[in-house]
Amino acid sequence: MEHASAAAIIDARGTVTGWSDGARRLTGYPAEEAVGRPVRELLAEDPPPEAVATLAGTVVLRHRDGSSVALHLTACPVLGEGGGPAGYVITAPPGEREPSLTERAFQQASMSLSVFDTGQHYLRLNEASCQVMGVPAETLLGRYFMDTVLDVGYNRGFLHHLEQVIETGRPTRYESYAHAPSSNREHAWTTEMWPVRDADGRLIGTGMAAFDSTEQYWARQRLALLNEAAATIGTSLDLVRTAEELIGVVVPRFADFASVDLFDWVLGAEEGPALTDTEVPLRRVAHGSRTGGTPEAAVHLGEMDFYPSFSPPARAIREGRVIVSQAGEPAFMRWVAERNARAPAGQRHRAGVHSMMAVPLRARGTTLGVAVVVRISQSDDYGPDDAVFAEELASRAAVCVDNARRFARERSTALALQNSLLPKGLPGQAAVEVAHRYLPSGSLAGIGGDWFDVIPLSGGRVALVVGDVVGHGISSSATMGRLCTAVRTLADVDLPPDELLTHLDDLVTHLAGDDSDDEVAELGATCLYAVYDPVSRRLTFAAAGHPPPALVLPDGTAECVPMTAGPPLGVGGLPFEAGEVELPEGAIVALYTDGLVEDRDRDIDHTTSELCRALTAPASSLDALCDTVLKAVLPEEPSDDVALLLARTRALGADRVATWDIPPDPAQVAQARQDATEQLTAWGLDEAAFVTELVVSELVTNAIRYGEPPVQLRLIRDRTLICEVSDGSSTSPHLRRAHAYDEGGRGLLLVAQLTQRWGSRQTGSGKTIWAEQPLPPG
Template identity: 80%
Template sequence: MEHVCAAAIVDAQGVVTGWSEGARRLTGLAADEAVGRPARDLLAEPPQPRAVAARAGTAVLRHRDGSALAVQVTATPLLDADGTTAGYALTAVPPAGPDPALAGRAFQQASLPMSVLDTGQRYLRLNDAACKAMGVPEEELIGRPYAETAGDEEHAEGMLWHLRQVGETGSPLRYESYTAAPALNRDHALTTDMWPVRDASGRLVGTALAAFDSSEQYWARQRLALLNEAAAGIGTTLDLVRTAEELVEVVVPRFADFASVDLFDWVLGAEEPPVLSGADIVLRRVAHGSAAEGTPEAAVDLGGTDTYPPFTPPARAIRDGTVVLGRAGEPDFVRWLAERNARGPAGRLHRVGAHSMMAVPLRARGTTLGVAVTVRIHQSDEYGADDVVFAQELSSRAAVCVDNARRFARERSTALALQHNLLPRELPGQAAVEVAHRYRPSGSQAGIGGDWFDVIPLSGGRVALVVGDVVGHGIPSSATMGRLCTAVRTLADVDLPPDELLTHLDDLVTHLAGDDSGEAAELGATCLYSVYDPVTRCLTLAAAGHPPPALVLPDGTARLVGMSAGPPLGVGGLPFEAVEVKLPEGSLVALYTNGLVDGRDRDIDHSTAELCHALSAPAQTLDALCDSVLRAVLPEDPGDDVALLLARTRALGDDRIATWDVPPDPEQVAATRQAATGQLRAWGLDEAAFVTELVVSELVTNAIRYGSSPIQLRLIRDRTLICEVSDGSSTSPHLRRAHAYDEGGRGLLLVAQLTQRWGSRQTAGGKTIWAEQQLPPA
């Protein structure tokens, strides 16, 4: 408001008789419009009685346009000749306060876009910053509705809703939006403050706006949100390729329009990191993604290799170990795009508008694993310093996850290779049982377990069937499994009964668990050891904390073998008990580890019932039955390793076995030898008679001389010719080299040299000395 001083003269009746130029300028009324009118008609409000009595105070004038105007009024009496009051001289000035012109200049020159709209959301006034942001001069905007000038429909709807709210409630509001500024080639985050504008009477006459660019704060929040998402979304599995895909999913499309992850081949395999030189760098593409369907920006297919010359940003990022920025117009960026475009139409980044990129090295634990590349095409903002800091933080997190996946994959492959090398590749040939097996490693993050199985030929045509499980996972468990497997084979070679063998194995595990060298993987293991004799058709078995085997008889009846499982190996305490089951020929015995029937959210009774049912199903071969059992019982994603060993029993008929009771008389040796020779002749094995006579003569003589009654000779025609001599003494013979002048001591040495193998085993009533020799060709 212009600062003016107005003067007027009022007679004793309150009628205006004089009017100054200042009064005209202040009220807009000319002298002929004011003179002759009562003074009270020029007031918008009645004067305060206190002000009238004091002849000074604030009065509210009515402007010619109808608005109210507050002024400071002073009244001076005018006296006539006799001293009576003939009238008053009035002076009026606007109240003292800030210079309105200064406020107007501050509004116009403010750095923030500011504007004033009426109650119908039409522009009344805009400052220079608002006109610049909108790219339109003020005179073209005055009187136009806001909705006609807003380009972004979503942004316009939000602004109009908030403007109406201010007009309806008379309360200030704040509106945050992300939209394009019409005059600027980029998107902006805007925070707009809106407040009501009132006249002197308090009536709402419009809404004022002030907007400030909050893009930096907006992007800072977006980057922080992406980092939080990356912490939760990258590394959810220990699959290396999936981890790289999760990195791409985090940055596309909010941080980049295209992103790729390339890794060195050694990261995907077992090789060691190469030494980087100045030559081209070859990487393998493991993941990429795009905001556009079909990823048209990719210059290389997933799984393919890509060669980066030394000048390219990815190669520089790997060699320097820092983030490399590239922008449109920079020589290296243009050269890199040209090199990409030369790959063919699939990699034409330049043609689709790529203008900014970052190459970020993926480094973890001091080792460079590869590089991640992000490219902006449709996003107008170029990458800046804040983006580099964000990319470094994001890449460091992602690289650790990639390295964790690499280490897990390497340890898993090592443990799996160790497991396969320790498990029997081809089961040994034997006639007692027909066998088939399956081993399924766990796919869980815990790693490979210590499940194992074995088939061990024993003397007398018998066979040992073994299955076990070491507690824990990973390489240590696999190594411990190998040691236990070797120990079982060694103890089986001694021909110990199942319960005694487990007792010795328990002592070994206890020793390993207390070994300060830390070679034992875990404290504890389970094992089931069984021996099948095809002559007696007896299965003798004992368990150390292991689930019992399933048995399917030839008539299709299926059940679990009832047995008392002792404590797991390494726990100690209770003894192990052996149980003996006589089986008809053609029975099916299934040995397995607990991963087949046990697990989280699985009922073991229901699982074992499914196992028995699956084992009873018809199958052409044992191998086919193994596969059908796993499909029927095993869940889709088992949480533990699974070992399954199926054995179908055979029996040796009486026509393949010959037995003689031998009186404890040396003169009976010759008769026994002749009886054995006659049996070989009946079997058509005359060529084996010479060696058999020597073996029978030596073993029977030793039994008569050093053993005790009863003495028995047994010949078994299996894949080999087996000669067994049993007696009631528990003293076992020992092979030794006789001296030059010794009269005896050469018999067992001769037996060992003439036969394929020989040995002794303890029995319930004494011992058995046995020897095997190869059968002559049929």
């Protein structure tokens, strides 16, 4: 019956009165829908005249699904009672049906096309749909959809959408990621379903088209991973964290296991050696797995591994390209066997590994290491598109790794430079007891230009300095060194704090103007320079854009010293104002850089109050107090360098200082020598009397002869014996070489030869000439 001719009976009026099962199969119309209808309604086109004349020919019918069907038909007249035609029997022989263009297009479409009735039974499928289902169309026609597939989630979702189209009468579109019945691979599908209606608008079925969008799906996934990598890889300038961020991007969406190995020199500050053809030594810095604990890893974190030359990682590094390996390849199987032999405990977790890629990490022409990605549970092997993606991802990660390496190297260099410039051990002096701390910044900006110094001055005084160069990195550290040297040089001249800052400001301006480099052109710095005199117990200070010092009195009260901070160094043309305060013995002066109290997330008034409270905390020593202050005031991760200098004042009492006013008469020189000798006897320093008499005689004589009144002599017994002579003239003496017949000019040369050091300093009323000599032993 299946191979019988299709037949239809038409009466004299052109109405269908009979309909065979073969006709149903060809046109889709069952007998109950065809019988009683005018035959013209079943025609897609008018029959050719020659076919009507000969009662045979090709006629185009309209299929029930709306398509056109071209058939070769033969009509046999049926005679009535009077011998005239009472109708026709029209037949289409089996095998003579000619598929129409639309039928050919349906069957040959590259996407999966299917038609279901309202009960979700198959009515028609094309070849692509049969290939997806893995069975011929005859096996599926008339069957309920869920009877032809596994009862799993994505198939139930497909059925739900079929039912939804019938219930709502509206088309739907959705995307899914599922196994095809004919394959164990997962595919991405873009599926469209729409209602099919008859001529009366009655819903009679559902049409479905499914497009295999796996390639587009993975392209979108790779693009999403690249976008994610741009946002998540390189968030810090830490090598290990950068490698871990790369692992976090690829596992588990792109790989079941991944690792990052780097050359040892990348983790240090040295440049790398040339590659060889032998084993490649790499250190594991990060790995990750879909399985907790990463049991697949044959190398532990931080461990060195020597990759043999045949291995994919070694080849990737040596050849500078992505190496893709699949199960069954000799090199791949040898590599897996080597891993299993090295770490047998993880062998069962490596079972099923079928594809891997080794990707060199290259940045700026330098190979830094290799990243390895492996698929075990994911069924798809790595392909060419995956290799291109991995290369792009690795290149981005490699730049971040190289940035972290360069940052570490520059940070190490800047820190070494800064440590070489900061004072190692503070010079001996008795004016203050000091303690200090320097904390380099751990931020991405790098090491800053903070510095501090303690400089002994004449007369037992001491200079306390804290400064901060704008910017970070090696250039800031180098500039800090230049300024630190300049401050020491100007301090030797013994300038008052405001004058010293004026000269320092000129220096910074010249440094910025003499260099065309943009970084130097934007040079700027802040500085606080203070001088403490243990005899007068007065602290004189001036600041250039720097925070004021904090002061803790012996009674436990703390406050910031009121002062007018001048402009930062490098502005030029503006004056600096000096301030002065008298301090009791045992007071603590705190000098610090802005990194201690300033931060964009902290209020400076609040942090300054915290600083004052922390300075009053009980502490066993100044060093302990430094630690207490930093712990109380600083956040966990400071964003800038911090320098802190604490100084506890000492005082030289009247019993250690002797002062005489000298009348401007040369005859008073002898009396001055005698007064000095008697004072040394009172101090028990008779051994120093001979040199002291010579120094006093020379300096007092010069003051009376070449200076102006008032003339004053002062002896200070400190760590050294200091002799000072002051007069009202601002003219400074200088050494000169006396000729054989000169009567004078040898006095200062004699002083320089007999004393440890000597010099002069300007005062508000003139100048002071001073000389120091070591105290006699005992």
